[in-house]
Amino acid sequence: MPHRSLFVVLAILAHKPQSGLVQEVQWPIHTLCNMDKLQIAYRSCDHSQDIGISIDLCPATLSPLKINVNLRVSLLLRQSTDELYLSAKLILEGGVAFQLDEPLCQPDFPRFTFCSRKKGELIVFDTPLKLDKLKYLPEHLNVHTVIVNQNGYHIACFNITIIKR
Amino acid sequence: MYRHWTIHVFIVLYLASNIISFPKKVCKLTNEEDGYDCSGHGLLSIPDDLPNSTKTLDFSFNHLPAIYNTTFVRLKDLILLDLTRCNINWIFENVLDHQTDLETLILIGNQLQFVADYAFAGPQSLKHISLIQTSLTDMKFLPRMNLNSIETLDLGDNDIDSLLDLNLFNWQTIRTLNLAMNSIQNLSAADMGILKTSSLLDISFKGNNIVFIEPKAFESCQFNSLDFSDCFSKGDISVILDGLTGVLTNILSLRAYEDSPSAIIRAESLHAFCNITVKELRFQLQHFHDLTDDTPFECLKGLQKLDLTRSHLNSLPASIAKMTSLTHLILNENSFKDLCQTNAASLSKLTVLSVRGNQLKPGMDFKESCLRNATKLKHLDLSQSRLLTGGVQCCEVQLAGLGQLRKLNISYNFPASSMKWADLPFNATSKLTQLDCSNLKVTRIPQAAAEGPLRNLGQLQLLNISWDFSTLSTQDNLLEGLKSLEQLNLKDSSFKDNVVSNREIFMHTPLLQSLVLAKCSIVAVENNVFSYLTNLKDVDLSGNKLVVVNMKAFHSLNIVLLNFARNLIEIVDIHTVKSFGEKSRIDISDNPLACNCSNIQLIGWIQSNANKVINIDMTKCIGFNERLSNVHLKCGVSTGMLAFALVVMSMTIIAIAFFIKKKLKYCGYQQIDLNVVPCRWLNE
Numbered sequence: 091m092p093h094r095s096l097f098v099v100l101a102i103l104a105h106k107p108q109s110g111l112v113q114e115v116q117w118p119i120h121t122l123c124n125m126d127k128l129q130i131a132y133r134s135c136d137h138s139q140d141i142g143i144s145i146d147l148c149p150a151t152l153s154p155l156k157i158n159v160n161l162r163v164s165l166l167l168r169q170s171t172d173e174l175y176l177s178a179k180l181i182l183e184g185g186v187a188f189q190l191d192e193p194l195c196q197p198d199f200p201r202f203t204f205c206s207r208k209k210g211e212l213i214v215f216d217t218p219l220k221l222d223k224l225k226y227l228p229e230h231l232n233v234h235t236v237i238v239n240q241n242g243y244h245i246a247c248f249n250i251t252i253i254k255r
Numbered sequence: 256m257y258r259h260w261t262i263h264v265f266i267v268l269y270l271a272s273n274i275i276s277f278p279k280k281v282c283k284l285t286n287e288e289d290g291y292d293c294s295g296h297g298l299l300s301i302p303d304d305l306p307n308s309t310k311t312l313d314f315s316f317n318h319l320p321a322i323y324n325t326t327f328v329r330l331k332d333l334i335l336l337d338l339t340r341c342n343i344n345w346i347f348e349n350v351l352d353h354q355t356d357l358e359t360l361i362l363i364g365n366q367l368q369f370v371a372d373y374a375f376a377g378p379q380s381l382k383h384i385s386l387i388q389t390s391l392t393d394m395k396f397l398p399r400m401n402l403n404s405i406e407t408l409d410l411g412d413n414d415i416d417s418l419l420d421l422n423l424f425n426w427q428t429i430r431t432l433n434l435a436m437n438s439i440q441n442l443s444a445a446d447m448g449i450l451k452t453s454s455l456l457d458i459s460f461k462g463n464n465i466v467f468i469e470p471k472a473f474e475s476c477q478f479n480s481l482d483f484s485d486c487f488s489k490g491d492i493s494v495i496l497d498g499l500t501g502v503l504t505n506i507l508s509l510r511a512y513e514d515s516p517s518a519i520i521r522a523e524s525l526h527a528f529c530n531i532t533v534k535e536l537r538f539q540l541q542h543f544h545d546l547t548d549d550t551p552f553e554c555l556k557g558l559q560k561l562d563l564t565r566s567h568l569n570s571l572p573a574s575i576a577k578m579t580s581l582t583h584l585i586l587n588e589n590s591f592k593d594l595c596q597t598n599a600a601s602l603s604k605l606t607v608l609s610v611r612g613n614q615l616k617p618g619m620d621f622k623e624s625c626l627r628n629a630t631k632l633k634h635l636d637l638s639q640s641r642l643l644t645g646g647v648q649c650c651e652v653q654l655a656g657l658g659q660l661r662k663l664n665i666s667y668n669f670p671a672s673s674m675k676w677a678d679l680p681f682n683a684t685s686k687l688t689q690l691d692c693s694n695l696k697v698t699r700i701p702q703a704a705a706e707g708p709l710r711n712l713g714q715l716q717l718l719n720i721s722w723d724f725s726t727l728s729t730q731d732n733l734l735e736g737l738k739s740l741e742q743l744n745l746k747d748s749s750f751k752d753n754v755v756s757n758r759e760i761f762m763h764t765p766l767l768q769s770l771v772l773a774k775c776s777i778v779a780v781e782n783n784v785f786s787y788l789t790n791l792k793d794v795d796l797s798g799n800k801l802v803v804v805n806m807k808a809f810h811s812l813n814i815v816l817l818n819f820a821r822n823l824i825e826i827v828d829i830h831t832v833k834s835f836g837e838k839s840r841i842d843i844s845d846n847p848l849a850c851n852c853s854n855i856q857l858i859g860w861i862q863s864n865a866n867k868v869i870n871i872d873m874t875k876c877i878g879f880n881e882r883l884s885n886v887h888l889k890c891g892v893s894t895g896m897l898a899f900a901l902v903v904m905s906m907t908i909i910a911i912a913f914f915i916k917k918k919l920k921y922c923g924y925q926q927i928d929l930n931v932v933p934c935r936w937l938n939e
Binding site: 204 | 316
């Protein structure tokens with residue numbers, strides 16, 4: 091019996107989490123659209139916080155060539171946005187299909203109202219968005235997006251998954 | 256029984272230790288003197304282990320719903336206190352009573368419910384206060400006391416709709432007032448009157464929906480910068496321009512943004528500038544529709560800098576010449592069919608012209624010399640504009656007359672056909688000190704290839720010809736005549752057989768300090784190939800296919816920064832890095848470095864020379880994700896191991912002897928059963 095207790099103690103000790111190892115935070119998957127023909131979901135890959143993304147209208151079918159929706163993104167800034175650069179990878183099942191690199195805020199050309207904002211500010215980015223040629227979407231598409239600032243700090247990181255049925 | 260209790264107590268203590276968290280050091284030193292960063296830990300109070308001598312404290316993203324005069328009592332040397340997003344609702348009296356040296360207080364993102372009048376009493380010279388997104392509706396909400404030294408008052412993104420109480424502040428000291436993204440609609444002469452007592456103020460009304468400015472409200476006001484970007488309530492900029500009559504400012508920003516409505520600016524609106532004195536005007540992302548020769552550009556005759564980035568322009572009239580003081584003209588991301596349509600040469604004082612990222616497809620014509628009269632031009636940027644030379648040789652004709660040009664950027668131009676370089680493409684601009692031809696497709700006309708195309712640029716200090724310019728081994732003369740060159744970027748170029756072997760290439764550039772050979776698919780660098788470069792201080796060989804770090808390629812390793820990141824280096828010969836000077840640095844991160852005994856000398860060198868290794872966190876072993884700086888290998892037989900082996904052997908012998916002795920004793924008690932084989936064997 092004492093040996094069994096000793097075993098329990100050793101087992102607990104073996105499972106003691108090592109200091110310095112931080113468990114990776116896994117933010118929940120959020121649904122943007124959950125229609126019969128189209129499902130869109132996203133998940134934050136930012137280690138410090140989740141991100142809010144919403145669209146006001148989901149297309150019921152994939153047949154219309156164009157649909158105008160309103161996109162809203164809410165994000166808390168952990169650093170300032172004097173400069174911002176977006177990098178988005180479109181990932182199909184075979185690998186990266188397309189990469190987009192785009193400057194959003196430059197010192198001499200701040201393109202958006204969220205440029206030159208300070209640490210701690212809440213950004214609410216509200217913009218009309220045109221969804222185009224939905225029926226040409228691949229059946230399964232992932233978009234990995236990272237936005238970095240002038241220090242290379244990840245201001246935002248999220249993955250969007252689009253599933254067409 | 257006793258043993259059971261011991262074990263149970265141990266288990267309870269262990270579990271308790273996991274529930275009760277013992278105090279840990281959560282605050283990290285920052286680069287500032289006596290600076291600490293305690294941000295993002297959800298702290299409910301100032302940690303006990305934070306030194307009393309702390310001068311700058313980042314306490315953002317913690318939890319302090321109420322601040323009392325005891326909250327920071329210990330930190331008497333504070334100069335900067337950052338309380339961003341600490342859920343602060345209540346700030347009671349005298350909270351900064353002991354912080355006499357405090358200069359900067361940041362309260363961004365706290366929903367303030369109450370701030371006592373004496374809240375900020377204490378500091379002798381509180382200069383900067385940031386109250387962005389603090390739910391302020393009225394400036395009266397701010398404490399009355401001790402804001403007499405304020406230089407920066409940041410009230411952005413609140414709900415302030417009235418400027419009646421601007422007179423609460425001391426305008427002799429204020430340098431920056433940020434009122435961006437509030438609910439201000441009307442600006443009255445009475446409100447703005449107080450601003451006349453300040454000078455060189457930076458003031459921002461960005462993002463307010465301005466519907467009315469009382470005539471002459473800004474008359475006689477003098478600002479350094481005035482920002483009315485994204486303030487155009489009905490897409491009409493004249494509300495703002497008419498209201499600014501009589502103002503004097505160095506910078507006036509009237510920008511729109513991609514996520515905000517832009518205004519349509521009509522030519523007649525520019526009449527308002529006859530009554531505005533401004534040196535720098537920013538019109539980015541606005542819409543200009545009818546700029547003709549009749550446009551009253553004479554009203555902008557004092558203007559020195561004009562930024563019309565993405566202002567939906569396809570031409571500018573020759574009458575822009577009436578802007579007689581203009582030195583800087585920024586026309587990026589517009590839609591000019593021909594560079595000549597900018598009429599930039601009519602500006603007699605122009606020194607800087609930027610027509611970067613022209614939007615029109617298939618491109619912008621760059622065939623003739625339409626800048627001939629811009630004789631004072633020093634800086635010309637035509638990058639990313641799909642320059643079309645139409646088969647004409649470049650660029651002597653196109654740049655004719657620009658003898659004073661110092662900086663030229665024609666990078667990232669992808670026309671349908673490559674740019675043809677004549678014998679001396681930059682013959683007209685021989686005083687160039689910086690030339691960027693990166694990501695440019697160039698062919699030299701065959702009869703001109705014998706001599707270096709840049710040989711007349713004896714004053715050139717910086718040259719960027721990265722991306723597949725040509726195979727450098729066939730261009731021995733590419734750098735000919737560049738005797739002043741200090742920085743050379745050859746990223747993405749190609750070398751014959753992927754080996755840097757021709758040292759004669761660099762013979763012409765004895766003053767070169769910085770050389771970029773990144774992503775050139777280089778597999779080897781031969782000995783002495785950089786021996787002519789006696790001033791070399793920075794070499795970037797990252798992203799190649801190097802297996803060996805060859806230090807014999809360099810003239811000297813005394814003061815040099817070597818970047819070998821992202822290559823195929825497994826083992827580094829220690830003798831090469833040992834010859835490094837005190838001020839030299841090396842980056843071998845993201846290589847498949849072996850962490851075995853064949854590399855032990857490198858591992859030891861890195862551990863004792865961490866200051867010479869750049870990106871040491873990314874300098875890791877292949878196979879297992881461990882930093883070389885943390886690896887501990889045991890190679891060969893050490894004294895310690897020998898001692899350990901002796902101890903183990905001794906203990907084994909003792910154990911065997913003990914076992915034999917015990918067995919003999921046991922057999923003594925078992926005399927009646929001598930059939931037990933071991934005993935029989937022992938007794939034999």
